[in-house]
Amino acid sequence: MENNQDSNKNQKIDIQWYPGHMTKAKRSMQEDIKLIDIVIELLDARVPYSSKNPDIDELARNKFRLLVLNKADLADEKMTAEWESFYKEKGYAVTKMDSRNTKALSSVTGIVKEVCKEKTERDKRRGILNRPIRAMIVGIPNVGKSTFINSYARKACTRVGNKPGVTKGKQWIRISKEIELLDTPGILWPKFEDWQVGVRLAMIGSVNDDILSKTEIAFQMIDYFQNNYCNILTDRYTINGYLTGIETLTAIAEKRQCRLKGNEPDIEKAASILLDDFRAGRLGRITLEKPE
Ligand SMILES: Nc1nc2c(ncn2[C@@H]2O[C@H](COP(=O)(O)OP(=O)(O)O)[C@@H](O)[C@H]2O)c(=O)[nH]1
Numbered sequence: 001m002e003n004n005q006d007s008n009k010n011q012k013i014d015i016q017w018y019p020g021h022m023t024k025a026k027r028s029m030q031e032d033i034k035l036i037d038i039v040i041e042l043l044d045a046r047v048p049y050s051s052k053n054p055d056i057d058e059l060a061r062n063k064f065r066l067l068v069l070n071k072a073d074l075a076d077e078k079m080t081a082e083w084e085s086f087y088k089e090k091g092y093a094v095t096k097m098d099s100r101n102t103k104a105l106s107s108v109t110g111i112v113k114e115v116c117k118e119k120t121e122r123d124k125r126r127g128i129l130n131r132p133i134r135a136m137i138v139g140i141p142n143v144g145k146s147t148f149i150n151s152y153a154r155k156a157c158t159r160v161g162n163k164p165g166v167t168k169g170k171q172w173i174r175i176s177k178e179i180e181l182l183d184t185p186g187i188l189w190p191k192f193e194d195w196q197v198g199v200r201l202a203m204i205g206s207v208n209d210d211i212l213s214k215t216e217i218a219f220q221m222i223d224y225f226q227n228n229y230c231n232i233l234t235d236r237y238t239i240n241g242y243l244t245g246i247e248t249l250t251a252i253a254e255k256r257q258c259r260l261k262g263n264e265p266d267i268e269k270a271a272s273i274l275l276d277d278f279r280a281g282r283l284g285r286i287t288l289e290k291p292e
């Protein structure tokens, strides 16, 4: 990739993350974080590096932390295990999750209580009994925050109104006697200044497709598959051997009979098919980045 091309792409990706927007999100997060004991950060298990917010360590310092590798049902299980160890070695509590699975969410309470054990013990020493652990969900757009909150709250679902004086205007969900969840998740922004991160987020559909062309995203994806999941394209589209990006898209267009006027293969349509298949999990369980 040429340098000037890279810087062009950088600018394109920056467009959707207005600094004003970010500043506002950061400020409201700073306020909300004061109210809570534990920050539960959702990452996309297919891109556990690119979906992690770079500023949250600073914003959430002095808070208990839990990383959730969400959408683990779409990610490569072996890679998810590697990412779990990677983040555990860095000192985080980590769990993987399919947030659409309400049952799976029942493990969260136990994990949160374990992570916050120190707080409960400290409270006890000070004679404070039954003060619930307060949790907040944070993560980049589309990572599954609302789904997580809905699944987690479904069982308990006592929505606690405003608490006068302390948490004016905030809605809390009482999960149990021991845990309350802030009803509004914190929206974080990704490491948008890194072109590679932008590409990976585009692959999972987190960055608007208008920002990068589908064909460009598809080329990057094909390149990654050929080096890391060499059977995927063969299995899905019966493409054999090592083809370049354009050759692969041409082959997909031909197999799926996507043609433009004049019988030319419709490359953009082929790119769309590939991206849609990946995002829907039809290519199998795939992780797009490795630890380090
Ligand atoms: N396969 C899968 N899809 C999920 C999971 N969690 C959320 N989703 C889907 O991801 C999309 C975005 O979820 P949403 O909760 O709106 O994300 P938010 O923007 O972070 O609130 C929705 O289509 C969800 O159904 C998960 O664990 N696995």
Ligand SMILES: [Mg+2]
Pocket (backbone or CB within 6 Å): 145, 146, 147
């Ligand atoms: Mg949401």
